[in-house]
Amino acid sequence: MKTEISPRLKVFLYGLMCVLLIPFVFPTWWMVTSSVKPISDIFAFPPQLLPQSYDWTTYRKVFELQPFVHQYWNSAYIAAIVTFGTMIVSSMAGYAFARIKFPFANTVFMIVLLGLLIPSEVTIVPLFQMFLKAGMVNTHWPLILTPIFGAPSVFATFVMRQFFVTLPVELEEAARVDGLGRFKIFRKIALPLAKPALASVAIFTFLHSWNLYLEPIVFLSSADKFTLPQALTQYTDAYGGPMWNIQLAAATLTALPVLIVFIIAQKQFVEGLAHTGLKG
Amino acid sequence: MAEVTLSRVQKSYGALDIIHGADLGIHDGEFVVLVGPSGCGKSTLLRMIAGLETITGGTIRIGGRVVNDLDPKDRDIAMVFQNYALYPHMTVATNMGFSLEHRGTSKAEIAERVNWAADILGLTQLLDRYPRQLSGGQRQRVAMGRAIVRNPQVFLFDEPLSNLDAKLRVVMRGEIKSLHQRLKTTTIYVTHDQVEAMTMADKIVVLNAGKVEQIGAPLDLYDRPANQFVAGFIGSPSMNFLDGTITENGFAAPGILLPLPQMSLEVNGRKAVYGIRPEHFALDDSGVPAQILLVEPMGSETQVTMKLGETEVTGVFRERILLSSGAIIRVLPDRANIHLFAVDGGPRLN
Numbered sequence A: 001m002k003t004e005i006s007p008r009l010k011v012f013l014y015g016l017m018c019v020l021l022i023p024f025v026f027p028t029w030w031m032v033t034s035s036v037k038p039i040s041d042i043f044a045f046p047p048q049l050l051p052q053s054y055d056w057t058t059y060r061k062v063f064e065l066q067p068f069v070h071q072y073w074n075s076a077y078i079a080a081i082v083t084f085g086t087m088i089v090s091s092m093a094g095y096a097f098a099r100i101k102f103p104f105a106n107t108v109f110m111i112v113l114l115g116l117l118i119p120s121e122v123t124i125v126p127l128f129q130m131f132l133k134a135g136m137v138n139t140h141w142p143l144i145l146t147p148i149f150g151a152p153s154v155f156a157t158f159v160m161r162q163f164f165v166t167l168p169v170e171l172e173e174a175a176r177v178d179g180l181g182r183f184k185i186f187r188k189i190a191l192p193l194a195k196p197a198l199a200s201v202a203i204f205t206f207l208h209s210w211n212l213y214l215e216p217i218v219f220l221s222s223a224d225k226f227t228l229p230q231a232l233t234q235y236t237d238a239y240g241g242p243m244w245n246i247q248l249a250a251a252t253l254t255a256l257p258v259l260i261v262f263i264i265a266q267k268q269f270v271e272g273l274a275h276t277g278l279k280g
Numbered sequence B: 001m002a003e004v005t006l007s008r009v010q011k012s013y014g015a016l017d018i019i020h021g022a023d024l025g026i027h028d029g030e031f032v033v034l035v036g037p038s039g040c041g042k043s044t045l046l047r048m049i050a051g052l053e054t055i056t057g058g059t060i061r062i063g064g065r066v067v068n069d070l071d072p073k074d075r076d077i078a079m080v081f082q083n084y085a086l087y088p089h090m091t092v093a094t095n096m097g098f099s100l101e102h103r104g105t106s107k108a109e110i111a112e113r114v115n116w117a118a119d120i121l122g123l124t125q126l127l128d129r130y131p132r133q134l135s136g137g138q139r140q141r142v143a144m145g146r147a148i149v150r151n152p153q154v155f156l157f158d159e160p161l162s163n164l165d166a167k168l169r170v171v172m173r174g175e176i177k178s179l180h181q182r183l184k185t186t187t188i189y190v191t192h193d194q195v196e197a198m199t200m201a202d203k204i205v206v207l208n209a210g211k212v213e214q215i216g217a218p219l220d221l222y223d224r225p226a227n228q229f230v231a232g233f234i235g236s237p238s239m240n241f242l243d244g245t246i247t248e249n250g251f252a253a254p255g256i257l258l259p260l261p262q263m264s265l266e267v268n269g270r271k272a273v274y275g276i277r278p279e280h281f282a283l284d285d286s287g288v289p290a291q292i293l294l295v296e297p298m299g300s301e302t303q304v305t306m307k308l309g310e311t312e313v314t315g316v317f318r319e320r321i322l323l324s325s326g327a328i329i330r331v332l333p334d335r336a337n338i339h340l341f342a343v344d345g346g347p348r349l350n
Helices: A007-034 A057-065 A068-099 A105-117 A120-133 A141-149 A151-166 A169-177 A182-193 A195-211 A214-219 A228-232 A244-276 B042-050 B092-101 B107-121 B136-148 B166-183 B194-200 B218-223 B228-233
Strands: B004-013 B016-026 B031-035 B057-062 B077-080 B154-158 B186-191 B203-208 B211-216 B240-246 B251-253 B256-258 B271-276 B281-297 B302-308 B311-317 B328-333 B338-342
Touching: A007 A244, A057 A068, A057 A244, A068 A105, A068 A141, A068 A151, A068 A182, A068 A195, A068 A228, A068 A244, A105 A151, A120 A141, A120 A214, A141 A151, A141 A195, A141 A214, A151 A195, A169 A182, A169 B077, A182 A195, A195 A228, A195 A244, A214 A228, A228 A244, B004 B042, B016 B042, B016 B057, B016 B203, B016 B211, B031 B042, B031 B194, B042 B057, B042 B077, B042 B154, B042 B186, B077 B136, B092 B107, B092 B136, B107 B136, B107 B166, B136 B166, B166 B194, B186 B194, B194 B218, B203 B218, B203 B228, B211 B218, B211 B228, B228 B240, B228 B271, B228 B338, B240 B311, B251 B271, B256 B281, B281 B311, B302 B328
Parallel strands: B031 B186, B031 B203, B077 B154, B154 B186
Antiparallel strands: B004 B016, B004 B057, B203 B211, B240 B251, B240 B271, B251 B256, B271 B338, B281 B302, B281 B328, B302 B311
16 A cells, blocks of 8 residues: 655655765765775774875875785685575475475474584684695685575575575476476576576675685685785785775675675565565 | 277375376367366376376376376467466467477477467467567467467367466467367466366366266266266356155145255155255245245346245246345245255266
8 A cells, every 4th residue: 555655754765875974885985985985094083084185195005005806806706606505506406305204304404404503713723623634624615615605695595585486487397397396496487586586696695705804814824825805914014004095995806796796686676575575 | 190098097195195086088179178176186187198197006098198297388288377387488480389399300490380270360460579578368368379289189178278267268268179179289277267167178078076976978978967076066156955744735845845856765854955046946836935045147147045944945947037135025946957866966867
């Protein structure tokens, strides 16, 4: 049902939304503007909302002080593989939990969901030992395998399962009559219809992998293998103090792809979440 | 086209029996309607024929071949679902040609078959649209198109008109019937609407609580229902029933004595149920008195709710009755159309 809102209420609601926006937008604004301020201006009092003078050399220094392009590539290809892998694993697992009848399906699903309750800080030490034995420490394998088969994938499986549960069973029955087997039904009918849920899984997973911090600092030790969140901590002067403006320039560059992905895919993101019954 | 035969077909979920040994023979090219109230097992039976449900016992044959353990795709059937089940991400043409695509049919032949089906169903202009861009009736036609495009041995329809409004339902009813007359494919059609069953079927199968109550031509079921359930289910408004005793002088219902048809007197003194359809009452001065409770003029006929003795019944008369509630009229049941049934859902007695 459509309800009419009076103009006065509309103004008030928009005003309220603008106020609520401040805590979300201000840090980003601060990051972007500070990345072009001289370091002395960043902590000036009263704070400067707009830079008094612009220092664009910070962006050049980002690339000079670290193998930033290489680190960018590391983050990008790891996030891409993790996203793609998670989409495959979670869509298949989610479909199986939603549609295939097998003994103790619900119990197994509950056990899988329990994985979400274990913080990554708890599992990081055993994981380290495992990857050490496998000779994978200081490689990107732990950053690829852990999310695809770990908690992020469990969450993605949950999202996909919730979506597949809502698909009308008759569609699959019609496909069975039309001559399709189980896997083809999944690939030709269920998966194309799951695009909104897959999009939200992709964004979640990409963000998670892109922002991963604990795992890289545990598993990686050489600068050329670093990912972006880890690289950001390396912009320090000779005394170990952070070079704020360069660090914030690197942070701005790090946030950029995430922002672009979200702007492009926000419709699917919201639709996908709406299907799962989850709220952000 | 093919014959379909069901022999002692059963379905149980654990200890719960859903279908209790159904026997049914469907001739080549016949239009058979499975009808019954919600939960009677008619859709389950259809889905068992389709192969979407396993069967617990018995045998299903399509075209002489036992199909009990065959997948739906190997049964050479096509099904139209209640909610159409069109693939939302495919155009009308792709929806219709989808099954052929997966059976290795050449693209040229798929296009030819789809165009043929679209032409029959008036869908030619809609082939590039998506299901969401179609009206309910158009979706229904696409679902039928998807079924006929394959030229299967048997069509299965699972309550295909129940999502349409009353007017469109009548139109689509005619279209399905004329499609059958054109293609002559064996058709099994499930509905809970007895009007649909009466108007479309060559043969009706009445189901109740997982049992086949009666099989026959629509008018045979209407004229000679085998038991009280069938009598009450077929016909609208439904048949009137009065409990009482068969006597030499007539049928003694509470507060009234009703005339009986010619029959052997062996049943004299037996408790029974007296059935009479609303249109088989006539206004006649020699009839029994009935007190009017409600008069509903329909234009072509008048529907009257009245009290016969202590039982409330419905009568439908060609005459216009201008009396109001409380008035007494005299009505005469047509002796040739009186049905007597054993009590507690037993069989027909006359």
